[in-house]
Amino acid sequence: MIKRDLVFIDLETTGLRIDHEITEIGWLRVDPKTLEILESENIKIKPTNLELADKKALEITNYSEENWSDAISIEEAMKIFISRNQGCVLVGYNFFYDWAWLYRTLNQLGAANPPFYYHKLDVLSMAYILLKDLPNIENFSLNNICDFFNIKRENAHNAFYDAKFTFEIYKKLL
Numbered sequence: 001m002i003k004r005d006l007v008f009i010d011l012e013t014t015g016l017r018i019d020h021e022i023t024e025i026g027w028l029r030v031d032p033k034t035l036e037i038l039e040s041e042n043i044k045i046k047p048t049n050l051e052l053a054d055k056k057a058l059e060i061t062n063y064s065e066e067n068w069s070d071a072i073s074i075e076e077a078m079k080i081f082i083s084r085n086q087g088c089v090l091v092g093y094n095f096f097y098d099w100a101w102l103y104r105t106l107n108q109l110g111a112a113n114p115p116f117y118y119h120k121l122d123v124l125s126m127a128y129i130l131l132k133d134l135p136n137i138e139n140f141s142l143n144n145i146c147d148f149f150n151i152k153r154e155n156a157h158n159a160f161y162d163a164k165f166t167f168e169i170y171k172k173l174l
Helices: 055-060 074-085 095-108 123-131 142-148 159-173
Strands: 006-013 022-030 037-044 089-092 120-122
Touching: 006 095, 006 159, 022 074, 022 095, 022 159, 037 074, 037 159, 074 095, 089 095, 089 159, 095 120, 120 123, 123 142, 123 159, 142 159
Parallel strands: 006 089, 089 120
Antiparallel strands: 006 022, 022 037
16 A cells, blocks of 8 residues: 555535536545655546436535636546546545545446546544544534635636645645
8 A cells, every 4th residue: 555656635516415516526646655746637527317416516616617627427437537547546535425426427337347546545633533532622623624724726626726735635634
């Protein structure tokens, strides 16, 4: 595991229900020893059932036809993501939420076994273990932990930037 690149990932969706879709995937592939960013990308994904979307979710993620004019299909997005990150350790903030979406999507696209290393890292869990006894931590939201570490969270709910904030928190926790 320690010889595999880390991929800090975040997803945005059209809502929280099972019939909602991924609209954005952002990631940074990082060398596990030097923490050098090797590659990063943000892909906007064209939803196929926009009529089922939660309006609040679209507002939070700043979704619009204009902002998503260069969006690609979920199939193409997953091909790109897999080709660049196969075998890597996936890392996220509250990662099991994103992993459920990613796993379901890959399964729907015919990937019986996800092509990533089987261990995952959740930075929220790391933060909880290391910071839970501090009196000034009220909750472990990404925003709150960014505030704790004085990480200015611009462009919140943009997949790439949230992956980047997760990486910044990870470095602080180390």
